Amino acid sequence: MNPEDLERLLTLKMPFGKYEGTFIADLPGPYLNWFAREGFPSGEIGRLLHLMHEIDHNGLGHLLEPLRQSSPT
16 A cells, blocks of 8 residues: 555545445445455455455544545545
């Protein structure tokens, strides 16, 4: 993971599926858990979904708050 990944969670929207158009950082835990069980997609989106799952699963969502406050979104 690099620091830009955290910023990317707040600026990249889910490009497909039930939550299409939702920022990756705002996806619900059960949806992230589904990907963890079924498999993350390849590429950047899969890498970021996996990262967000780890953040959510470990209760570290508060780490995104400072970035969220400074983000233009």
